Amino acid sequence: MYDKKAVYVWIQHELAGLCLLHVCLTLLFSIEISSQLCTMLHFQQNKMNKEILELLKKMSGIFPSQCIRERTAFKPTQEVSQLPLFQKDNAKMAMQEILQEIFNIFRKNLTQSTWDGISIVRFQNRLYQQIQQLEACLKAQMEKDLTNPESEDLQHTSWRVKQYFQGIDAFLKEKQYSLCAWEIIRVEIPRCFVLTDKLNRTL
Structure with a gap:
């Protein structure tokens, strides 16, 4: 029993x-x-960067002539493309942060932009995919190594990246998210991908 x-x-x-x-x-x-x-990260990020830059062009096309004078009003705190490079794991973290900041900017008030809506959605989706890929890769690396690869250099650069994007945010707010303000930022953002391309080459 x-x-x-x-x-x-x-x-x-x-x-x-x-x-x-x-x-x-x-x-x-x-x-x-x-x-x-x-x-596969290097190949995927390189491919997506090219797609994102094409979508940025498709959003609007030629820079509006009425915005040329206003373009000098945007003075970034620094050249983001000249931020230092890192060792492999830190490069992934820096790339993720830059892409996340771009994603956050392009989720703001776009009502006055007159941009192509489909291109905007595709642009946001591609950025989100890149961020998720980098996050998954970093999580796996940290679980494998049981270490946090973040360094003092990365923290300092992270602060500088945030400063740069805070300047963009302040400019858009000051100009009340006008058509010209968005166009100026649209042609500025590719500079960020100059840096992410450099970082990507270190992977």
């Missing part, structure tokens, strides 16, 4: 073991996928 309570406890124990095994296998599988993603 089986003890029902003992059988029940045994079943619960076995199920818990299976659940733990499932979680472990899922984690290992996701890390393996993320590792493969990291291997």
